[in-house]
Amino acid sequence: MEVSMQSITLATILAVLTTWAWRVVNWVWLRPKRLERLLRQQGLSDKPYTFLFGDLKENSRLLTEAKSKPIAVSNDIKPRLLPFLHQSFQTYDLFMSIRPTPSVCITNPGQLKEVFSKNNDYPRPTSNPLVKLLSDGLTNHEGEKWARHRKIINPAFHMEKLKLMLPAFYSSCTEMVGRWEKLVSVERSCKIDVWIDLQNMTCEVISQTAFGSSFEEGKRIFELQDEQARLVIIALQSVYIPGWRFVPTKMNRRMKIIDKEVQALLMDIIRRREKTIRAGKAAGDDLLGLLLESNMKENVGMSLHDVIEEGKLFYIAGQETTSVLLVWTMVLLSVQSDWQARAREEVLQIFGSRKPDLDGLSHLKIVTMILNEVLRLYPPVIELRQTVHKETKLGKLTISPGVQLSMPTLLIHHDKELWGEDAEEFKPERFAEGVSKATKHQVSFFPFGWGPRICVGQNFAMIETKMALAMILQQFTFELSPSYVHAPFSVITLQPLHGVQVILRKAN
Numbered sequence: 001m002e003v004s005m006q007s008i009t010l011a012t013i014l015a016v017l018t019t020w021a022w023r024v025v026n027w028v029w030l031r032p033k034r035l036e037r038l039l040r041q042q043g044l045s046d047k048p049y050t051f052l053f054g055d056l057k058e059n060s061r062l063l064t065e066a067k068s069k070p071i072a073v074s075n076d077i078k079p080r081l082l083p084f085l086h087q088s089f090q091t092y093d094l095f096m097s098i099r100p101t102p103s104v105c106i107t108n109p110g111q112l113k114e115v116f117s118k119n120n121d122y123p124r125p126t127s128n129p130l131v132k133l134l135s136d137g138l139t140n141h142e143g144e145k146w147a148r149h150r151k152i153i154n155p156a157f158h159m160e161k162l163k164l165m166l167p168a169f170y171s172s173c174t175e176m177v178g179r180w181e182k183l184v185s186v187e188r189s190c191k192i193d194v195w196i197d198l199q200n201m202t203c204e205v206i207s208q209t210a211f212g213s214s215f216e217e218g219k220r221i222f223e224l225q226d227e228q229a230r231l232v233i234i235a236l237q238s239v240y241i242p243g244w245r246f247v248p249t250k251m252n253r254r255m256k257i258i259d260k261e262v263q264a265l266l267m268d269i270i271r272r273r274e275k276t277i278r279a280g281k282a283a284g285d286d287l288l289g290l291l292l293e294s295n296m297k298e299n300v301g302m303s304l305h306d307v308i309e310e311g312k313l314f315y316i317a318g319q320e321t322t323s324v325l326l327v328w329t330m331v332l333l334s335v336q337s338d339w340q341a342r343a344r345e346e347v348l349q350i351f352g353s354r355k356p357d358l359d360g361l362s363h364l365k366i367v368t369m370i371l372n373e374v375l376r377l378y379p380p381v382i383e384l385r386q387t388v389h390k391e392t393k394l395g396k397l398t399i400s401p402g403v404q405l406s407m408p409t410l411l412i413h414h415d416k417e418l419w420g421e422d423a424e425e426f427k428p429e430r431f432a433e434g435v436s437k438a439t440k441h442q443v444s445f446f447p448f449g450w451g452p453r454i455c456v457g458q459n460f461a462m463i464e465t466k467m468a469l470a471m472i473l474q475q476f477t478f479e480l481s482p483s484y485v486h487a488p489f490s491v492i493t494l495q496p497l498h499g500v501q502v503i504l505r506k507a508n
Contacts, residue, residue, distance in 0.1 A: 031402065032101070032102060035102045035400055035402060035403060036048070036102060038398075038400050039102060039104065039400075039403070042396075042397055042398065044104060058084060059083075059084040062083035062084050062087070063083060063084075065083070066079060066080045066081075066083045067080070067487075067489060067497075070485045070486055070487040070498075071486055071487070072486065073331075073335060073480070073484075073486045074424070074486075076414075076424050077377075077378070077410070077488050078410055078411060078414055080487075080488065080489075081382055081410060081488060081489070081490055081494070082382060082383065082408055082410055082411060085105060085383075085406070085408050085411060086411065088105070089105070089107075089408075089411055101125075101402065101403075101404055102402075102403050102404065103385070103403070103404040103405070103406045104397070104399065104403060104404070104405055104406065105406045105407075105408060106394075106405050106406065106407050107407075107408070107411065107412050107415065108395065109418070109442035109443045109444050110395060110442075110443075111394055111395045111397075112407060112412070112443040112444075112446075112450070113442075113443040113450075113451075114394060114395070115386055115394070115405060115407065116443060116446070116449070116450040116451035116452075116453070117451045117452070119451065119452050119453050120142075120143065121388075121392060122386040122387070122388065122392075122405060123142045123143075123386065123387055123389065124139070124140060124142065124385070124386060124387065125385050125386070125387040125404050129245045131232050131235060131236065133228060133232075133255050133256065133258070133259040134225070134228045134229060134232045134312070134316060134492075135309060135312040135313040135316055135317075136309045136312075137149075137306075137309045137310045137312060137313030138150060138153060138310060138313060138456065139313065139317075146453075148298070148300065148301075148302075149302065149306070149310070150456065151298075152291065152294045152295050152298060152301065152302060153291060153294070153310065153456055154456060155290060155294045156287045156290035156291055156294065157456050157457060157459060157460055159459065161285070161290060162358075162459060162460055162463055163358050164285040165209045165285070165286075165460075166357070166358060166463075166467070168205055168208040168209045169205055169209075169463065169464050169467045169468070170355060170356070170467065170471075171208075172201050172202075172204040172205045172208065173201060173467055173468045173471045174471070175201070175204070176197050176198075176200070176201040176468075177471050177472065177475055179197070180192065180197075180475070180476065180504055181475060181506075183504070184476070184504050184505065184506050185506075188505060188506055189503055189504060189505040189506075190503070190504055191481050191483075191501055191502070191503055191504075192501070192502060192504055193499040193500060193501050194327065194330055194478075194500050194501075194502050195323075195327050195495075195496055195499040195500045196499065198323045198326045198327050198330075198468075199319070199323045201323075201468065202318075202319045202320075202322045202323040202326070202464070203218060203219065203222045203319050203323075204218075205318075205319075205322070205464055206218065206222075206314060206315055206318040206319040207219075207221075207222075208286065209286055209287060209318075209460075210286060210287040210288060210311065210314040210315070210318060211269050211273075211286060211287070211288050211311070211314075212273075212284055212286040212288065212289070213269060217269075218315075220261075220265060221262055221265050221266065221315055222315060222319060224258050224261055224262050224265075225262065225312065225315050225316050227258060228255060228258045228259070228262075229316065229320075229491050229492045230491055231251055231254065231255050231258075232492065233490070233491050233492070234251065235251075235255075262312060263308055266308045266311045266312065267304070267308060269288070269311075270288065270292075270304065270307055270308065270311065273288055273289065273292060274292065277292060287314055287318075288307075288311065291307065291310065292307070295307070316492065317455070317457060318457055318460065318461070320380070320492065320493040320495075321380050321455075321457070321461045321493065322461045322464045322465055322468075324378070324380050324493045324494055324495055325371065325374060325375065325378075325380065325461065325465050326465055326468055326469065327495075327496060327500050328374050328377075328378040328488075328494070328496075329370065329371060329374045329465070329469060330472075330478060330500060330502060331480065331486075331496070331500055332370075332373075332374055332377070332378075332426050333370070333478070334478055334479045334480040334502055335426075335480065336426055337479070339366075339370060339426075339428060340473075340477070340478075342366050343366050343367050343370055343469070343473055344473040344474075344477075344507065346364060346365070346366045346367060347364065347367065347469075347470045347473045347474060348473075348474065350363055350364065351470060351474065353474060356466075356467050356470045356471065358463070361463060361466045361467060361470065364466055364470065366428070367466060367469060367470070368431070368466075369428035369429065369431040369432060370428045371462065371465060371466070371469075372428070372431040372435060372438075372445075373426060373427065373428040373430065373431060375445075375447035376413045376419075376445060376447070377413065377414070377426060378488070378494055379409045379410055379413055379447040379494065380447060380448075380493045380494055381409060381447075381492070381493060381494070382408065382409055382410040382490050382494055383406060383407065383408045383409060383410065384406075384407040384409060384446075384449065385404055385405065385406055385407070386404070386405045386407070387402075387403070387404045387405070388400070388401055388402070388403050388404075388405065389401055389402075409446060409447065412444055412446075413444075413445065413447075415444070418439075418442065418444045419444070448461075473507070474507070475506065475507055476504050476505060476506060476507055477504075477505045477506075477507050478502045478503065478504050478505070479502060479503050480500075480501070480502055480503075481501035481502055481503050483501050484498075484500060484501045484502070485497075485498045
């Protein structure tokens, strides 16, 4: 009987090990090779898949090489930021990358429109669980949960609600501009790293508009989320091994410590607000108050965990999108002094020295053209990814389950076939008649995404950016310092690696 039980136990262990081994072999070799064969049969090209890493090693090598040296102040930033895709884009009409998850690069406007429009057919890829520590909010949800969260969050970003946030935009911008005025008052000019100040300013704005808290209260959350984002990038550049998050590596432990601290800080803010609401006071006009108010109206609303995760997303998306748009705008206007002068003339014509208001901001045509061109050349997120869970027809392609779709925003925004031979040049006039005319009604410009899942905070970011830029142009002229090093790099959003040193002068 004892021998029989031992035999059964041994057989069970062998069966489990055999099943596990089969799944591993299928994941790292059989499945990638089968999907690769199916894609090649349809005319897609790339180097053959290699065991486990695929093209990940080559991609990492090219990225390391590209980042090792700065580039000239030009707009041809593709080889530095997406060297592997850029290289493939020049070599093949249709191409894929195999990591072990195959990824098909989609650049055709018609196919892009279909992918963006049918968000249920092309959901986001299942995230590395470590990545979800940064935020597991709206951008990660699918289906019914995404629809429910979007419905609850949408009212907070209606234009009449954003109008209530203008005082917070203005006060934070005033504080930054005031510091700059003191610096230039002594010698009429000064050198400053505007990237640092723009980050602080947008962090102050998101702290106030999202949670009604001061910069000092929100500063720790901002710092922790920034560190978490950098660790996420490292995780994304490595092969994801199921269960790896449970291994107590130094990085895994640090990411979990950060997550616990951010959750505790946000929970404290949320519970204080809920206590205020229960006491019969108004929910408040900030994003958290509006979110809680909207949530209470739903039969099936968000849990406390959901609210915390959306709060984490507010911080990372609301702060970074605006700061990177502002900083690249200042870089390009420093180089394009004629456009800087035209933007300043428009701002002074509409506002003079007055406080910018929402109606005036909506009439800034030249500033809007400039911002759209900056978003085209320096999109906040340089690549979007979707996935396929069932066999799907996409144009002439048949996409098998498990294949990812890569939509390299940066490459598409710089594509000469879509934008003309001057695609690399800073030419805001291409947006003179609006986005639809500039793109010939094609899906070729999507800095905030496109379709049903377009960024809910797009108007928030654009109004804040226009407010800040208008107030800067009212007071200063600026040019790049000789010490500036042009080194854009991507950490969730597209940032300047070495800051942005400019020479500020008081505008006449």
